[in-house]
Amino acid sequence: MPAYQRIAAEYRNKIASGALRPGDRLPTEQEVAHAYTVARQTVRQGLATLVAEGLIVAQRPHGYFVRQREHMVYRPQAESRPQPASPEMDRYFQQISSEGRKPSQTIEISLVPASPEIAQRLDVPEGQTVVARRRVRSINGEPVNTNDTHFPLDAVKDSDIMSPEDIPQGTNQRLAELGFAQVRAIDEFFIRMPTPEEVHRLDLAAGTPVALHIVTGYTAEGRPVRCTLNVLPGDRHVIVYEREWE
Amino acid sequence: MPAYQRIAAEYRNKIASGALRPGDRLPTEQEVAHAYTVARQTVRQGLATLVAEGLIVAQRPHGYFVRQREHMVYRPQAESRPQPASPEMDRYFQQISSEGRKPSQTIEISLVPASPEIAQRLDVPEGQTVVARRRVRSINGEPVNTNDTHFPLDAVKDSDIMSPEDIPQGTNQRLAELGFAQVRAIDEFFIRMPTPEEVHRLDLAAGTPVALHIVTGYTAEGRPVRCTLNVLPGDRHVIVYEREWE
DNA sequence: AAGTGGTCTAGACCACGAT
C-alpha cells in the first residue's frame, strides 16, 4: 500500500475508533512526515484524501482538525402535513430538536429566464421569464441551506410574492389566495458535490456533498405553479419522512 | 488565481457549457502542462479538483474522461403505497423509466451485534444479536445500491427470512405473516462521502457522494421490527416522493 | 517573528493496458 494511503488509513481509523474526536487537532504535516520518514508532499496527499472524504478540515495556519456534523431535521412533509402523526415521530423530534438558535434569512427577488430544469417542471418554454425568490437560511449567522422558489410570471405578477420581504403566512398560502392552491407536490433529491458557486454561497468545507431537493407543486387542475430548488449541505441536515401503509 | 484553479475552471466551464460532453476525453496531463507552461504536478492538482467534484474520472492508462450520471428512480413510498396517485407522477416515471435492464442481487444472512445506529432504532440494547440480511442490487452486473435490513432476532428466528435466498413476496409480507405487520415507517437520509468499504462494495468513482437511507418500520403497537440501511450512490439515483396536502 | 498550510517546480520511477 502506498505511503499516503497508509497515512490516510491511520488517521481514518483513529477518527472511526474515537481516538481522535471531533474538534481534535492532527499533528502538523511536518510531524507526520518525520514520523513516516516521507516527504511533506506525500503527507499532504494522504491528508487531502481525508479532506475529500469530509473527515478533516485544514484551517490555516492552525492545522488540520477532525470535523463534526450537526444534523438539523429537514422535513419536507411539514408544509403539507403540519403535525407528525405517529408517536415514534414525536420521539424523533424530541431527540434531535434544536434549542435556543437564532434563525435568519436573506431574500432576493428576480426575473430570470427558465433554466431547462425549471422549464421542464413548470411546463413552460425554456428561457421563458419566471419569478425567482432566492433565500439563504441561516442559524446563528451561519448559512444552513438555500431555497430558490420559481413561479410562472402570470401567476404571481402584481402580488406581494414579488416583494423581497418575508411573507409570514408563507408563499404557499399567498399562492392559494391568488387562486393557485397546491394540492399535490413531487419531491426529488439529487445527491452530488456542490458547484463552486454553492460552495461560496453556503460556505461549504471541502468534502461536503449536498442534496439538491426539487419540489414541484401542482394545483387541483394538475398545473405546476411552483418549483423550488433547495440545496442541503450534507454535514448540516438529515432529511426525514414519515410514511403509513395504505 | 492560482494556476491549478485556472486549469480546473477551464475544464469545469467546458463541461458546464457542453463543449465537453459526457464520455469525452480530456487532453493528457503533459499536454495541459505545455499549454499552461506549468509543471505536471500543477496540472494534476487542477484535474484532481475536478475529480473530487465528480465531474471527471481518471482511467489509467487511457486518460481523463467526463463523467456521466444516470439516475434510476428510487421511490421509498413504493413499498407502502404501490400505485402512484397522481398523473404528474405517471408522467415522471414514463420519462425516467428504465428499459431492458437485467436486475440481479446477492444476499447474505448473518447474526451480528447491533451497532449503535441499529440498536437505537430497533430499541434493543447496543451489541444485542440481530439478524442482518445484506444485499447488493445490480443492473447488468454493475452494482447500483446496497440494502442491509436488520431484524430483532426473536421476531424472525426459525423463519425463512433467515435463509439467504430471494423471498419473492418480500420480507415485509413474510414479517406480516409472522405477526409483525408494519403500519408505519420513518425514512431518514444522511448525505455524506462513502467509506472506503462502501467504495469497494459499490465500485464507486472518486467524487461520488452517497445517501444513506435508513428505514425503521413499526407495527400497529408501535414496536420497531425492521431497520434497513440503504446506500445510494449519488451518480446512480434520484430519490422521489409524492405528497398530497392534508 | 514564527509557524502553519498553500502553491509550485523539475525531476524520478512505477503500474497498467493497449499495440
Next chain:
DNA sequence: TCGTGGTCTAGACCACTTA
C-alpha cells in the same frame, strides 16, 4: 514497447494568523 496516470522527493516561496 509505448504512453498513460500514480507515487514520491527535496527543495522553494507565499499567505495568513497569532504571539
